Amino acid sequence: MTNDTITQKLEQLATNAPHGLLDEVLDAVGILADEFTLVDGPTGPAYVSWSRAGVTAYVPQAIVASPEDFAAQHPRPADYVEAPPRRLAGHLDRALETGMLGKLAVDLDALGEFQRKVLEKCAEIPPGEIRPYGWIAREIGNPGAVRAVGTALGSNPIPVLIPCHRVVRSDGMIGKYAWGSAMKRELLRGEGLDPNIIEETARRGIRVVGTETTGIYCYPTCRHAKRSFSRYRVDFRSAADAEDSGYRACKVCRPAA
Amino acid sequence: MTTTVTDINWRLADDTDAAFSDLVRSLQDGIFSGALQLTRNRHDAEDVTQETFVRVYRALTGYDQQRIRNLELRTWTWTIALNLCRNRARTRSRRPEVSGVDLDRPVTNSDPGLIAADAADLEIWRGRLSRVSAPQRTAVVLHHVVGLPHVEIAEITGRTESTTRSDLRRGLAALRKIIEEESS
Numbered sequence: 134m135t136n137d138t139i140t141q142k143l144e145q146l147a148t149n150a151p152h153g154l155l156d157e158v159l160d161a162v163g164i165l166a167d168e169f170t171l172v173d174g175p176t177g178p179a180y181v182s183w184s185r186a187g188v189t190a191y192v193p194q195a196i197v198a199s200p201e202d203f204a205a206q207h208p209r210p211a212d213y214v215e216a217p218p219r220r221l222a223g224h225l226d227r228a229l230e231t232g233m234l235g236k237l238a239v240d241l242d243a244l245g246e247f248q249r250k251v252l253e254k255c256a257e258i259p260p261g262e263i264r265p266y267g268w269i270a271r272e273i274g275n276p277g278a279v280r281a282v283g284t285a286l287g288s289n290p291i292p293v294l295i296p297c298h299r300v301v302r303s304d305g306m307i308g309k310y311a312w313g314s315a316m317k318r319e320l321l322r323g324e325g326l327d328p329n330i331i332e333e334t335a336r337r338g339i340r341v342v343g344t345e346t347t348g349i350y351c352y353p354t355c356r357h358a359k360r361s362f363s364r365y366r367v368d369f370r371s372a373a374d375a376e377d378s379g380y381r382a383c384k385v386c387r388p389a390a
Numbered sequence: 391m392t393t394t395v396t397d398i399n400w401r402l403a404d405d406t407d408a409a410f411s412d413l414v415r416s417l418q419d420g421i422f423s424g425a426l427q428l429t430r431n432r433h434d435a436e437d438v439t440q441e442t443f444v445r446v447y448r449a450l451t452g453y454d455q456q457r458i459r460n461l462e463l464r465t466w467t468w469t470i471a472l473n474l475c476r477n478r479a480r481t482r483s484r485r486p487e488v489s490g491v492d493l494d495r496p497v498t499n500s501d502p503g504l505i506a507a508d509a510a511d512l513e514i515w516r517g518r519l520s521r522v523s524a525p526q527r528t529a530v531v532l533h534h535v536v537g538l539p540h541v542e543i544a545e546i547t548g549r550t551e552s553t554t555r556s557d558l559r560r561g562l563a564a565l566r567k568i569i570e571e572e573s574s
Contacts, residue, residue: 143534150418
């Protein structure tokens, strides 16, 4: 083989870097852009963004109109794409349809530990049910942090999918929402709840309801309370009242410590 | 080319995060092609290429704008890459060979259509090059596979330009001898 043939062969050893290496690098140094697309959600069209780890944001188009606006307000670089990747698409559709995250991964890595705990707990609340802020505070082992829970939910980056609209004031009133209380009420109505009845119940001082036949008390929207017949229903002003009457707390909605 | 390189220096100095992916795009094929011959397998080459750019990024975020504008980006990146290739060769030779795993199989999802060089060819030449002395191998790979000019190779390896030229000449002669021995 002549030197020329050898150098020619050597030149042919030049190849392309593996597809995906760039993303690996950008991810390793923490600057990989999110992708986002437009989906149909319970409040109409909405932008959903994701990282490699999971969903990172949800914003209705009524709040942020154009992809450019979404990218501008997103905390990380974000590229618009036509559709979510296959690993995400099915789980995302299902989550929007059922109102539960299910197998849909969410990426909360950018948040602090407290907020992450609050949001993970919030994601456990099933559609058609509500819990007070104090419930989350208690459940995450921080019963005094009711206001902090409110703040953490107020800056939830993935509303609707992480259902902060299902968390209400401790006096039973629907309360505030990052996108206005009207949208919070609309979301709850979409899940079969009547915000007016909820607030009427709250105004009458009812916090938990018991079922005579079982001796168990629940939050009024707990699926177990809703299932029991109204003639067996007993209203209580507090969990303590229910306990005093010999009722025990429901193990599903856990209305007391 | 010169204008692009200067342009990317200014963009990196201005907004490192925004310009960094363009820097990776412009250099990754060369670094990977070279690392394929300077490490023992594809797996190591991918690791080295990735680690090179992670180090480049971390260094850039610590440099002021003036320093970034004056960087010879390709030379500097290759200095880091070559060090990693050498370290990889050293640590690997002290460890037993991994068995039962095809280390030449792509680790990341790669598009087979994009790969110009044949895997078997890569393997054969890597074998031949491994029998050439390290300085000669480095010079041959950086010049003939990656396409770097002599002056840049001299800068990267810390040798003079005339030594680099003789490394290249001797490296090619050694390769020719190895190939002749194969056929005899």
